[in-house]
Amino acid sequence: MEMVRCNEIRRQLMDLPTDLLVDILLRLPVESLRYCIRRVCKTLLNTVDSRSFIRQHTLSLIAGNNHVVCRVPQLMCLLEETPLDEEEIIITTFVTLQSLRYDGGTALTKGEFTFTHSTSSPYQPRYMIHFVFYNLLCMEADEHCLLINPLLKQVLTLPTDNIRQLDMTKYGPNCHVSLRFYGMGFDDITNTYKIVRVSRIWHKEDYLETLGMLAHILVLGTNSWREIPSVPPCMGLIYTYNLCAYGDMHWLMLRGRDGGVRILSFDFKREEFHWTPAPTLRSSNKNSILHMLSLRGSMAIVETFPLGEGAIKVEIWVMKDYTKKEWAREYSMNVDVRPKYGLKYATCGEWEHGIFFNDHNMMCFKSEGTTRLFLDL
Structure with a gap:
């Protein structure tokens, strides 16, 4: 039958x-x-x-x-554990990605997805997440860059090269390279996935002195990086958020003295960096805090600023048309955060029904741990 x-x-x-x-x-x-x-x-x-x-x-x-x-878990928790053994010469660090569920109440529960990866080295490696591309996470550990699919429990180690061996005739003998950040996107002309890597060249005696920038491309499925002529138009590149959207990579830059908002983008088809117009925010409050995230597949800018009396204003701007670079303010709400949630040190992300803030102000609330505020949109 x-x-x-x-x-x-x-x-x-x-x-x-x-x-x-x-x-x-x-x-x-x-x-x-x-x-x-x-x-x-x-x-x-x-x-x-x-x-x-x-x-x-x-x-x-x-x-x-x-x-x-949206069937894919929106909330993932990163746990790092290094069992210490004085007799061990090689240190093994375990990193676990655990999906979480929020039921609308006051508790987070474990989801069905969990994945653990281990790295062994003579010293304790430092893990850093560079970007999230749909179900893929790019994580750097022990100077190795990993592309992880936690749902399929797959790990791809990206190829390394001799990027640290610079042409001394160009930058001088006192230069040093630090790998700064990565991004991933899709080239619909060649039908390939690409990863961009940006490196900063600085003076060995002065870390703040940037001598130049290098940019390389890796096409997934190949085993070598290719240098490209385009580099970010700002030498001292410091960003607060990154986002994979519309096949391109985007970084929300720190505000300048003028308080303006700037979004640096990378076009994987042209393999070029460029500025993406940001929304004209209505707030002139110097204490406002900006976040960038993906909201239902679209690029979004979240702005929060205090209103007094334990309340904050939350406004969400969404990119409605990426080709025309048109933004629209879709949400504007007052949120009561009394008695303790300042959200000054919070990060922002998306969950199944809206956005959440993850406040890391541990200096003030050591006994109570990290504060998480969920907004149901």
């Missing part, structure tokens, strides 16, 4: 016009395409494995049109 039902469903599915069938498949999550649809019949296997379909599905995800991505 079950075999008859499957054959009937397969027949009805294949009787649909090709355009309608592809439109239905484009709305499915990657897991369904990979583990279910490809096994139905050879025709569907060839359809979802074709380069044209993969390109359309990827562009749909990047544009935020495919809302099924």
